[in-house]
Amino acid sequence: MRALITNALDECVGCNRCIRVCPIDEANIVRDKDGKITVEADNSKCITCGACLTACHHGSRHYEDDTKRFFEDLKNGVPISMFAAPAAKTNFNEFGRLLSWLRSMGIQKIYDASLGADICTWGHIRYIQENGPRPIISQPCPVIVNYILMHRNKLLKYLSPVHSPMLCTAVYMRKYENVNTKIAALSPCIAKAHEFEATSIVDYNVTFKNLYQYIEDNHITFPSESSGFDHYEAGLGSLYPMPGGLKENVEHYIGKTFRVDKSEGQSIVYKALDEYAEKSESKLPILFDVLNCPEGCNMGTGCEHGSMDIFDINTIMDKFRQSVIPDNQREYTDELFEKFDKKLRLEDFIRKYVPVSVKPIPVTQEKINEAFVALGKLDKASMNFDCGACGCDTCHEMAVKIAKGINTPMNCMEKAHQDILGKHEDAKSNLGYFETVLKDTENIKETTANMISSIEAINEAISSYNKMVSEIEKIAMSVNIIALNASIEAARAGQHGKAFGVVAQEIRNLSQSSDASAKQTKDASLKATGAIEDINRMIAIISENVNDSYENIVAISANTKKILKDH
Numbered sequence: 001m002r003a004l005i006t007n008a009l010d011e012c013v014g015c016n017r018c019i020r021v022c023p024i025d026e027a028n029i030v031r032d033k034d035g036k037i038t039v040e041a042d043n044s045k046c047i048t049c050g051a052c053l054t055a056c057h058h059g060s061r062h063y064e065d066d067t068k069r070f071f072e073d074l075k076n077g078v079p080i081s082m083f084a085a086p087a088a089k090t091n092f093n094e095f096g097r098l099l100s101w102l103r104s105m106g107i108q109k110i111y112d113a114s115l116g117a118d119i120c121t122w123g124h125i126r127y128i129q130e131n132g133p134r135p136i137i138s139q140p141c142p143v144i145v146n147y148i149l150m151h152r153n154k155l156l157k158y159l160s161p162v163h164s165p166m167l168c169t170a171v172y173m174r175k176y177e178n179v180n181t182k183i184a185a186l187s188p189c190i191a192k193a194h195e196f197e198a199t200s201i202v203d204y205n206v207t208f209k210n211l212y213q214y215i216e217d218n219h220i221t222f223p224s225e226s227s228g229f230d231h232y233e234a235g236l237g238s239l240y241p242m243p244g245g246l247k248e249n250v251e252h253y254i255g256k257t258f259r260v261d262k263s264e265g266q267s268i269v270y271k272a273l274d275e276y277a278e279k280s281e282s283k284l285p286i287l288f289d290v291l292n293c294p295e296g297c298n299m300g301t302g303c304e305h306g307s308m309d310i311f312d313i314n315t316i317m318d319k320f321r322q323s324v325i326p327d328n329q330r331e332y333t334d335e336l337f338e339k340f341d342k343k344l345r346l347e348d349f350i351r352k353y354v355p356v357s358v359k360p361i362p363v364t365q366e367k368i369n370e371a372f373v374a375l376g377k378l379d380k381a382s383m384n385f386d387c388g389a390c391g392c393d394t395c396h397e398m399a400v401k402i403a404k405g406i407n408t409p410m411n412c413m414e415k416a417h418q419d420i421l422g423k424h425e426d427a428k429s430n431l432g433y434f435e436t437v438l439k440d441t442e443n444i445k446e447t448t449a450n451m452i453s454s455i456e457a458i459n460e461a462i463s464s465y466n467k468m469v470s471e472i473e474k475i476a477m478s479v480n481i482i483a484l485n486a487s488i489e490a491a492r493a494g495q496h497g498k499a500f501g502v503v504a505q506e507i508r509n510l511s512q513s514s515d516a517s518a519k520q521t522k523d524a525s526l527k528a529t530g531a532i533e534d535i536n537r538m539i540a541i542i543s544e545n546v547n548d549s550y551e552n553i554v555a556i557s558a559n560t561k562k563i564l565k566d567h
Contacts, residue, residue: 001356002197003043004063004190005052012038012060014411018052019391023270024151026361028052028391030407037411045358047146048191049292050301051266063190065302066203067210070184074106079181080204083111083169087188087241087297090313091208091304096226104223108181109173109230116169117237121249122340123162123349128286130346133258135284137276138246140164142191143292147270150358154277158288161350165240166192168349170201175348177231186211188241188300191292199351207302235336241297242317247289253337261285265294367403368396374409375399376418389413452539
């Protein structure tokens with residue numbers, strides 16, 4: 001199937017709104033890249049319900065249709081005819097002038113799909129009459145068809161074979177009006193592209209929203225005159241865009257001879273279809289009229305929402321209703337069905353379906369348990385927190401998605417909250433450690449300062465000692481000189497100076513001994529001074545490192561106190 005939903009992941013903020021509104025469990029893939037959460041649509045499982053387009057407030061989700069190709073082909077002279085969905089009348093204020101402009105652009109014929117809706121009603125009634133009353137699900141909505149073909153094949157046997165109003169219109173144009181050009185649909189629905197792709201009858205899906213955008217971008221001015229359709233007016237088919245439009249049409253023709261139920265809106269209809277699949281046929285309606293969009297096709301996925309509210313639309317719809325059945329007279333619509341019976345063949349408006357193979361991602365209970373562990377949910381209360389912030393209804397659903405690899409624990413709001421609380425407690429614990437380290441560091445700083453002071457005292461003592469050694473050296477030198485002079489005088493005295501010479505020698509020995517001791521003391525002092533200088537350098541480095549560490553710890557402690565105060 002053609003990928004219609006596009007992802008602008010640079011714009012995604014990971015708010016999970018798209019997941020929350022999506023009716024398909026595996027149609028969104030959550031990725032965590034460097035702490036940034038993004039959500040990507042998986043078109044292989046997406047039914048193109050469009051809920052994410054409305055839910056996204058950040059411009060991350062967009063869609064594609066055929067508007068660009070349609071206008072390119074028109075400019076190149078490709079022959080094209082067109083039909084307009086009934087919802088076009090409620091979405092374009094100057095609808096007649098719009099048709100005139102389209103004709104001026106080269107559109108050859110334009111039909112009202114309300115005619116196809118009347119054929120669709122006729123087809124359903126005749127099909128039920130011919131095949132007996134058994135439960136069937138209406139299929140004007142291609143999103144409903146996608147859901148059944150892709151995810152609920154069990155319902156395929158109930159899916160009505162009668163074509164949608166748009167395809168009934170296209171078949172009518174081809175087989176009964178001999179329209180041989182390409183056919184474009186002016187459509188309120190993105191998913192119609194899948195219907196057209198599967199049946200190969202319609203060539204372009206031109207949505208209202210993108211047509212509006214084309215008109216604005218190209219500064220288009222409509223012709224002053226209005227234009228109509230190329231066939232006779234239709235009946236109640238113009239009410240199909242409303243919720244329950246098919247139900248109202250059928251009951252208009254056959255009353256309440258059999259039960260017709262209805263359901264619409266992404267938040268309700270898929271749950272209803274799942275319940276439908278599990279019921280016994282005795283409890284099912286003969287016709288189940290279902291639509292994807294909560295306000296019907298008038299506010300479809302391809303509409304420019306906001307131009308009208310539901311009350312404006314219903315006012316217009318009621319005017320159509322009153323114009324077709326004035327004073328509750330049914331003559332016109334009865335005559336229309338008589339014309340259909342004479343002109344149309346039911347088999348021309350019957351569709352065959354081909355299921356689309358979509359395999360769910362397998363998952364084991366072991367993997368789910370591992371996901372709960374990764375989420376930090378280890379008790380019953382946390383496993384059933386069910387806040388819904390991740391986009392899932394329950395924590396179990398989230399764990400299943402994590403186990404399947406399409407979501408991440410980082411996307412769990414409660415986990416993030418608990419992680420913050422854990423870090424908060426760690427911060428409180430760390431603050432105690434910081435304060436202890438601060439005290440120890442303060443003591444180290446004080447001890448280092450005392451060491452520096454003591455070493456300075458030692459240096460002063462050594463300096464004084466060095467002065468004393470210098471004085472001893474001077475004395476030794478003077479004594480040595482005295483001894484030398486004494487020896488000279490002893491020599492002159494001869495035999496009488498012997499005793500004096502002995503004294504002179506002893507004085508010389510004392511001088512030499514004092515000088516040697518002074519030199520040894522000086523060498524030791526020099527070594528001590530060098531060692532102390534080395535110690536001083538190391539203490540200076542230690543002191544600097546301690547001061548840096550102290551300042552860092554003070555800063556960390558102050559920041560931690562601020563964080564704890566703020567939280």
